[in-house]
Amino acid sequence: MKQSLLFTKTKKEIPKDEESINARFLIRSGFIDKLMAGVYTFLPLGFRVLKKIENIIREEIKNLGAQEILMPSLHPKQNWQETGRWDTLDSLIKFATFYTKNEYALGPTHEEIVSPLMKNYIFSYKDLPTAVFQIQNKFRDEKRAKSGLLRGREFLMKDLYSFHKNEEELKEYYEKAKSVYAKIFEKIGLGDKTFLTFASGGTFSKYSHEFQTVSSAGEDVIYVCDNPERKRSASHGAGCKIAVNKEIINEQPECPQCGNKNLREEKAIEIGNIFELKTKYSTPFNLNYKDENGLEKEVIMGCYGIGLNRIMGTVVETYHDEKGIIWPKSIAPFSIHLINLKPDADFADRVYNNLQSRGIEVLYDDRKDITAGEKFADSDLIGIPLRAVISDKTEGKIEIKNRNETETKLINIDDIEKFVNNK
RNA sequence: CGGGCUGUAGUAUACCGGCAGUAUACAUGCUUUGGGAGCAUGAGGACUGGGUUCAAUUCCCAGCAGCCCGACCA
Numbered sequence: 001m002k003q004s005l006l007f008t009k010t011k012k013e014i015p016k017d018e019e020s021i022n023a024r025f026l027i028r029s030g031f032i033d034k035l036m037a038g039v040y041t042f043l044p045l046g047f048r049v050l051k052k053i054e055n056i057i058r059e060e061i062k063n064l065g066a067q068e069i070l071m072p073s074l075h076p077k078q079n080w081q082e083t084g085r086w087d088t089l090d091s092l093i094k095f096a097t098f099y100t101k102n103e104y105a106l107g108p109t110h111e112e113i114v115s116p117l118m119k120n121y122i123f124s125y126k127d128l129p130t131a132v133f134q135i136q137n138k139f140r141d142e143k144r145a146k147s148g149l150l151r152g153r154e155f156l157m158k159d160l161y162s163f164h165k166n167e168e169e170l171k172e173y174y175e176k177a178k179s180v181y182a183k184i185f186e187k188i189g190l191g192d193k194t195f196l197t198f199a200s201g202g203t204f205s206k207y208s209h210e211f212q213t214v215s216s217a218g219e220d221v222i223y224v225c226d227n228p229e230r231k232r233s234a235s236h237g238a239g240c241k242i243a244v245n246k247e248i249i250n251e252q253p254e255c256p257q258c259g260n261k262n263l264r265e266e267k268a269i270e271i272g273n274i275f276e277l278k279t280k281y282s283t284p285f286n287l288n289y290k291d292e293n294g295l296e297k298e299v300i301m302g303c304y305g306i307g308l309n310r311i312m313g314t315v316v317e318t319y320h321d322e323k324g325i326i327w328p329k330s331i332a333p334f335s336i337h338l339i340n341l342k343p344d345a346d347f348a349d350r351v352y353n354n355l356q357s358r359g360i361e362v363l364y365d366d367r368k369d370i371t372a373g374e375k376f377a378d379s380d381l382i383g384i385p386l387r388a389v390i391s392d393k394t395e396g397k398i399e400i401k402n403r404n405e406t407e408t409k410l411i412n413i414d415d416i417e418k419f420v421n422n423k
Numbered sequence: 424c425g426g427g428c429u430g431u432a433g434u435a436u437a438c439c440g441g442c443a444g445u446a447u448a449c450a451u452g453c454u455u456u457g458g459g460a461g462c463a464u465g466a467g468g469a470c471u472g473g474g475u476u477c478a479a480u481u482c483c484c485a486g487c488a489g490c491c492c493g494a495c496c497a
Binding site for chain 2: 011018019089091144374375
């Protein structure tokens with residue numbers, strides 16, 4: 001992508017009325033644009049990041065055998081009345097249309113839709129287990145949207161629903177979902193700071209589980225265990241990686257996994273959660289199946305969510321310096337930021353075309369009449385992990401630098417790929 | 424939903440009961456190119472409604488919007 005063609009521009013001024021680091025950097029650098037409180041447009045750069053996150057999630061969720069679908073955002077009133085949540089769920093956005101006076105809701109979650117949907121397809125124990133997921137915008141009437149992408153009124157979410165014959169089968173799936181989730185956050189670059197957190201609400205383990213990323217921008221308070229004696233197999237060994245949510249710390253004052261009593265209080269952002277729904281939604285919608293003996297039984301359900309916008313905001317909160325964002329490679333909008341400082345673009349154009357032909361995602365700052373300082377400042381702000389500079393000083397070579405380092409290297413064009421692919 | 428603060432140009436801000444100023448971004452021209460460059464010229468502005476007043480962008484009230492704190496958050 002040639003930067004001269006990018007319609008967005010960076011801004012020097014810090015946006016008024018944006019306190020959070022993620023909103024400030026993402027708006028200044030042209031990743032997002034605010035429409036209203038908690039509602040943002042994803043601009044070309046931001047959209048690329050969102051898609052990267054989405055693809056990582058999609059790829060991993062396949063390991064759970066779930067099939068991707070897309071359910072409507074516009075929901076009929078009746079489905080929400082079946083469960084009573086039309087009246088009890090404060091954050092449900094409800095409205096009546098002007099002409100027909102029909103009443104609808106905008107989907108904040110999809111238990112009320114997916115349960116009657118699957119009733120059309122699940123009849124027998126032979127149809128179970130099965131699972132569906134979607135990546136879709138959700139709507140919630142947050143009383144107080146805040147902190148940029150961290151708490152929005154419209155946001156992209158991956159929601160997965162699993163259907164089982166019995167609780168043992170659900171539990172098995174639930175455990176598998178736990179490890180898939182850990183893998184996802186690892187890939188996105190939040191693994192080191194993300195803790196499997198025990199919260200209230202479960203039954204078979206008496207807990208539900210949240211994935212909480214330690215951050216000063218977080219709204220939640222958790223008590224983390226990073227006991228190095230007990231390393232979680234799925235992680236890279238940053239200790240136990242378990243935490244307890246504040247809401248249950250009094251009943252659960254020690255690490256549920258290793259018994260460590262020295263838990264550390266931290267603020268954290270909830271970026272994912274997993275719930276056992278059991279028959280909470282199969283009952284009102286009569287979602288049943290026939291077992292081997294022809295007996296009618298209720299389908300056992302689980303649900304599993306990940307907030308994509310929130311992940312993007314959390315990454316910016318976690319990885320930045322005073323100059324701008326520092327994207328992890330896996331979700332950066334581009335792999336390399338190529339900057340031309342020479343008066344003529346011949347060599348830089350060749351390098352750009354060469355990289356493109358090798359399938360490397362490159363943002364090429366080909367803008368004329370922009371000073372070196374401004375290009376560097378923009379590059380730091382946008383935060384692509386690798387920067388390549390071509391100037392009169394580089395004499396046919398390319399100066400390369402990681403965003404999070406100060407050391408530069410002069411290399412030949414053929415060696416660029418090594419830097420793109422390696423850490 | 425309670426409390427507080429704030430609405431001035433695309434953005435960020437200043438002053439003021441009587442001609443609204445600056446920076447940045449934008450347009451044009453020239454100069455400039457290793458850390459947000461310089462000169463010149465140009466275009467662009469007081470959230471909405473009501474009140475007080477000879478006169479309101481300024482003071483008062485209401486609405487709307489935004490931010491912060493709290494409560495809430497499948």
